[in-house]
Amino acid sequence: xxxxxxxxxxxxxxxxxxxxxxxxxxxxxVRELFRSRFFTGFFILSLVPVLGFAGYIxxxxxxxxxxxxxxxxxxxxxPVESQFFAIFLEVQTSLAFLLTCWAAPTLVSGDLTNGAxxxxxxxxxxxxxxxxxxxxxxxxxxSFMTWIPALLLLLLETGLGPGRxxxxxxxxxxxxxxxxxxxxxxxxxxxxxxxxxxxxRIIAMASIFGVFLIPAGFGQVLNATMRTNWGSLLDISRxxxxxxxxxxxxxxxxxxxxxxxPATWAGLAVVCLICLRLLHARLRAFEVVRG
Amino acid sequence: MTPxxxxxxxxxxxxxxxxxxxxxxxxxSRAIGLLGPNGAGKSTLINTLLGFHPPSSGTARVLxxxxxxxxxxxxxxxxxxxxxxAFIARTTGIRFVRYMAEISGLPPGLALERAHEAFVYxxxxxxxxxxxxxxxxxxxxxxxxxxxxxxxxxxxxxxxPTNGLDPPGRKRLIALIREIRQxxxxxxxxxxxxxxxxxxxxxxxxxxxxxxxxxxxxLEEERKANRRFLEMEVMGSGAGFSAGLGALGCECVTFxxxxxxxxxxxxxxxxxxxxxxxxxxxxxxxLNYRRDSLEDIFLNAMGQAGVSNGRL
Numbered sequence: 232x233x234x235x236x237x238x239x240x241x242x243x244x245x246x247x248x249x250x251x252x253x254x255x256x257x258x259x260x261v262r263e264l265f266r267s268r269f270f271t272g273f274f275i276l277s278l279v280p281v282l283g284f285a286g287y288i289x290x291x292x293x294x295x296x297x298x299x300x301x302x303x304x305x306x307x308x309x310p311v312e313s314q315f316f317a318i319f320l321e322v323q324t325s326l327a328f329l330l331t332c333w334a335a336p337t338l339v340s341g342d343l344t345n346g347a348x349x350x351x352x353x354x355x356x357x358x359x360x361x362x363x364x365x366x367x368x369x370x371x372x373x374s375f376m377t378w379i380p381a382l383l384l385l386l387l388e389t390g391l392g393p394g395r396x397x398x399x400x401x402x403x404x405x406x407x408x409x410x411x412x413x414x415x416x417x418x419x420x421x422x423x424x425x426x427x428x429x430x431x432r433i434i435a436m437a438s439i440f441g442v443f444l445i446p447a448g449f450g451q452v453l454n455a456t457m458r459t460n461w462g463s464l465l466d467i468s469r470x471x472x473x474x475x476x477x478x479x480x481x482x483x484x485x486x487x488x489x490x491x492x493p494a495t496w497a498g499l500a501v502v503c504l505i506c507l508r509l510l511h512a513r514l515r516a517f518e519v520v521r522g
Numbered sequence: 523m524t525p526x527x528x529x530x531x532x533x534x535x536x537x538x539x540x541x542x543x544x545x546x547x548x549x550x551s552r553a554i555g556l557l558g559p560n561g562a563g564k565s566t567l568i569n570t571l572l573g574f575h576p577p578s579s580g581t582a583r584v585l586x587x588x589x590x591x592x593x594x595x596x597x598x599x600x601x602x603x604x605x606x607x608a609f610i611a612r613t614t615g616i617r618f619v620r621y622m623a624e625i626s627g628l629p630p631g632l633a634l635e636r637a638h639e640a641f642v643y644x645x646x647x648x649x650x651x652x653x654x655x656x657x658x659x660x661x662x663x664x665x666x667x668x669x670x671x672x673x674x675x676x677x678x679x680x681x682x683p684t685n686g687l688d689p690p691g692r693k694r695l696i697a698l699i700r701e702i703r704q705x706x707x708x709x710x711x712x713x714x715x716x717x718x719x720x721x722x723x724x725x726x727x728x729x730x731x732x733x734x735x736x737x738x739x740x741l742e743e744e745r746k747a748n749r750r751f752l753e754m755e756v757m758g759s760g761a762g763f764s765a766g767l768g769a770l771g772c773e774c775v776t777f778x779x780x781x782x783x784x785x786x787x788x789x790x791x792x793x794x795x796x797x798x799x800x801x802x803x804x805x806x807x808x809l810n811y812r813r814d815s816l817e818d819i820f821l822n823a824m825g826q827a828g829v830s831n832g833r834l
Contacts, residue, residue: 239643239698241706242636242674246627249594255624263613345655346608350669353572353602353679354625355594516574517565 252356256364261371264334273333274372277326281380284319285387287311292391311388311396316403317479319381321472324414327373328443328468334372335422336435338365339514344430349516358514362423369419378411406478414471417499420506421467427513443467463490464498471499524586525550526677526709527571527728529735531580534563534570541566543733544580551740553703555720556713557820558730564713565605567730568681571711572602585677585709598627601675603666605682605713611655616641618654619669626673633672640668644698659686663695671702677709678702684719692719699723721816729823737823744819750786751818752795752811758804766798775821780807783818 264270290296291309342348351361385404389397421442429435446465453462463469473495476482490498525548534542542563556564569575571584573593582589587596610618616637623633641650644664649657654665663683670678680699684692696719703710703723714720720727721741729736756763760779767774772795773785784795792809799806 239671239702239705239708240674241676241708242628242672244632245629247624247629249627252625252627255621259621341610341612345611346604346606347610349574349604350602350608350622351625352574353597353600353604354622355598355627356625357594516572517569 249355252354253360253364254367256351256361257367257371260338260365260368263337264368264372270330270333273330277323277330277376278380280319280322280326281384284315284380284384287315288384288388288391292388311392312400313403313406313479314481316381316384316407317476317481319384320377320407320410320414320475323377323380324411324471324475327376327414328418330372330376331369331418331422332436332439335369335419335439336426336429336432338368339423339426340430340432340435343427343513348514352516358511361514362510365423366419369422370415373415373418374411377414378408381407381411403479406475410475410478413474413499417467417471417503420503420510424506424509424513427510460490461494464494467499467502470495474499523550525583526552526554526585527711528583529580530582532567532570532577532582533579534566534575535578536566536575540578541733542570545582545730545733545735547728547735547738549726549728549738551724551726552708553710553712553724553726555724555727555741555816556711556730557717557720557727558736559824560715561732562730563733564730565681566733568602568679568711568713572600572679573597599676601670601673601678603670603678603680603683605685607662608666609654609657609662612653614651614653615646615657615665615668616650618665619672622669623672628673636672636674637668640672641665643671644668645694660688660691663687663691667695667698674706674708676707677711679711679713681713682715683712684714684716692716696722717816717820727816727819729820731824737819739819739823741816741819750811752782752784752786752792752809754782754784754795754806754810755780755808756782756799756804756806758799759802760804763799763802763804766802767795770794770798773822775824783821785822 265274287309288311291311342351348361352358356364382404385397385400385407388400422439425435425438425442429438446467447469450462450465453465454460470490473490474492477492527549529545529547532542532545533540545567556567558564566575570577571582571589573589573596577590584596585599587599589596610621613621616634619640620630620633620637623636624630628636638650641647644667646661646664646668649661654662657665663686667680667683670680678699683699684695687695699710699712700723702708710723712720712723725742726738726740728738757780760776760782764774764776764782767782767784770790771787772790773787775783777783786792786795795809796806798804
């Protein structure tokens with residue numbers, strides 16, 4: 232099918248590996264996102280706190296500065312312990328939430344608005360792979376904001392800190408990874424479900440905010456009127472923060488009365504299942520008219 | 523030779539209704555037309571062959587591949603041009619087609635090359651860097667065709683490809699489809715309401731009515747048969763006259779009370795028709811000889827299906 236010949240010829244060239252096809256979706260979507268200057272700027276800005284935390288580690292381990300400022304022992308003035316990483320993840324997960332609100336609304340809706348989904352699904356790509364490809368967009372971006380810099384900070388502290396610092400703190404890798412992954416999964420599924428069901432960007436952004444804020448407010452009212460803590464199960468970010476702080480062996484300071492841990496996990500699992508169900512219902516190559 | 527499409531008691535339920543009723547049949551030709559009135563199940567059949575709808579029972583094979591067992595493998599051989607709008611408005615034409623090619627498995631460099639070639643081939647070379655949202659309806663149809671052929675599929679499924687095109691555009695699209703069909707080993711499944719389009723592009727037609735197969739007809743063989751065809755307009759009892767013609771051994775389809783299409787079997791001549799009309803006091807106001815067109819074949823199949831379903 233050469234341009235100058237203008238006649239049709241079937242393709243007989245090489246093909247990429249089957250498993251790599253969903254990554255095409257990821258690559259195109261990431262490239263599309265970074266075409267926006269606002270998004271690129273926000274993404275870079277969201278890495279600024281990482282520099283701040285890295286600066287803190289540098290100062291904490293700089294004996295010259297300590298002498299200059301006549302500071303007390305390093306560990307008392309600048310502790311780099313589990314709380315340090317919990318605070319870091321709390322800051323970064325908040326920024327990740329804002330970035331998702333901006334990036335996610337067009338991820339799926341762009342393909343649904345003008346009926347492009349059947350074109351994807353008529354190729355060797357099923358619905359699960361389609362969702363995986365789109366999920367990976369947020370997965371990659373949010374990883375660069377959460378667990379990757381957290382592990383880099385851990386490495387930095389290992390390099391600059393007192394000898395053998397890593398060995399008693401090795402367990403921190405666990406909560407860093409699973410708390411970040413939990414937040415990425417939760418946020419991505421909520422955002423993809425919103426993008427699948429809401430066509431307009433602003434409304435999709437508002438709905439992502441709404442999912443976090445409206446049930447949380449309702450939960451607070453429930454807590455106040457019923458004199459219980461179970462209303463907090465409607466507050467997604469609170470459930471996550473309780474898990475985050477517990478993961479770093481600290482207690483959550485943001486509210487009164489802790490919800491039982493299994494209930495928190497169950498609450499977040501239910502949110503994920505609802506999002507998957509919404510995606511399953513919406514991502515179809517056809518419309519079924521009932522009756 | 524492996525049949526292009528093989529339907530084995532294929533049944534599909536959607537939204538609580540049975541849409542396809544145990545379809546059974548085989549189509550061998552390179553280019554198959556899918557005909558039927560609205561709601562006959564054409565798009566459902568296409569969606570089922572593509573694996574979008576799971577069959578409730580039975581199965582189908584496309585190019586020898588079972589739609590249940592080898593769905594993914596099958597979809598790698600297929601290029602699909604859907605009936606409705608299918609594009610990403612904010613991307614340029616070339617980027618969209620390249621994207622589709624890469625999902626089909628072409629490496630990025632070759633996908634870009636093929637996307638350019640496909641765009642030039644369908645006649646959108648000048649518009650390839652424009653955003654798809656700015657395309658006219660005809661251009662969108664051509665862009666859909668470009669994405670369907672970019673990966674060089676073995677089976678091209680076109681669902682109402684000429685929808686919304688002006689006559690020259692339609693003619694060009696049909697010419698492209700004929701050319702694609704003749705090139706290499708590409709098979710074609712064309713669903714259309716426009717019998718003329720199907721007649722021009724296909725060798726065989728699969729006619730659906732109410733989710734049942736009304737006929738699988740090889741057009742070439744049908745044309746060769748050169749059956750004698752009469753078109754008549756009568757005054758008087760058309761129904762009685764039609765029944766009388768049936769008794770003579772003629773195949774007869776009526777349109778309203780006065781128009782009939784009749785196939786004369788061997789041994790029956792036109793004066794027998796006049797004699798019957800005289801006997802039944804029916805006046806023949808117009809009578810034309812015609813050879814079978816696809817319209818006749820279609821209407822005949824529709825009529826037969828109606829009879830076989832117990833109603834006309």
